[in-house]
Amino acid sequence: MEPATEIFLNSVKAICPGLADxxxxxxxxxxxxxxxxxxEIFLQAGKVQKAIGFIANGLVRSSYIDHDGNEITVGFYSEGDYATHYPAFIARKPSSYTIQCxxxxxMVCMTYDDIQLLYKQHLAFERYGRLVAEEILKRQQARIESFIFQSAEERYLDFINxxxxxxxxxxxSHLCSFLGIERQSLTRIRQKLAHQ
Structure with a gap:
């Protein structure tokens, strides 16, 4: 078995320990x-995502282009994460985001149709899918709330932690885009924290 597949299966086992070999x-x-x-691009904005990708090794970034033509980073996904625009993936709609390495x-990839077939055949896998979806939802909600309730400095500290x-x-530049701040602001925040 490929090392990447083993990493993926160990992740599945960690979430659903009762699964048989x-x-x-x-x-x-x-x-x-x-x-x-x-x-290299894993998912291009405007396209329907064919497969969800479990990252065994590496790092990807999710972004979109705003009305002014600026590229805005919305997420970083590394080992153990899924590369996906999940709501569009399950709705089979074109994604608003590009995912680039x-x-x-x-990545260990699974197509939408294969996942749905497996869910029908095994309740345990459906549970795994639900738990992964819940984790994705929690992260998205935390990101939204960080812009509502936190200052730029608090968002930066949260990211570091x-x-x-x-x-x-x-x-x-990708980090500034993700945090929603200018580069000079990040420099000021870092200098302030360094002198505390």
Whole structure:
């Protein structure tokens, strides 16, 4: 079995420890491996996402183009995360976002049809899908609320606390875009925190 597939199955087992080895093998049988280079696009805005991608290794960024033509980063997804615009994926609608690799990335991919078939055949997999969907929803809600209830400095501190390993893997311009602040503002925040 490919190392990436093993990483994926270990993630499944961590969420649903009761799954039998035969069930996990069946889950693995619907997956395909995808190797993507740095800057390669996994999902293009305006297209329907064919497959959801579990990131075994690497880092991707989700973004959109605003009305002024600016590229806005909405998320970073690394090892153990799913590369997806989930609401569009399950509704089979074109995505509003582009998902692009920041690093060479290995994904374990599953098509929408294969996932739905597996859900019908196994309640345990349906539970796994529900738990993953709940985690995606919690993250999206936390992001929305961060812009409502937090200052830029608080959003920055939250990002550093929640993603300590990502900070050195992403560009400052992508981070500023994600936090919704200008580069000079981030510099001021970092200088202020360094002197505390």
């Amino acid at each position: 035969d069930d996990l093998k069946e889950f693995a049988s619907i997956t395909t491996l995808m190797e993507l280079d740095k800057r 920041i690093e060479p990335t290995t 929640q993603h300590p390993t990502l900070f050195n893997r992403i560009s400052l």
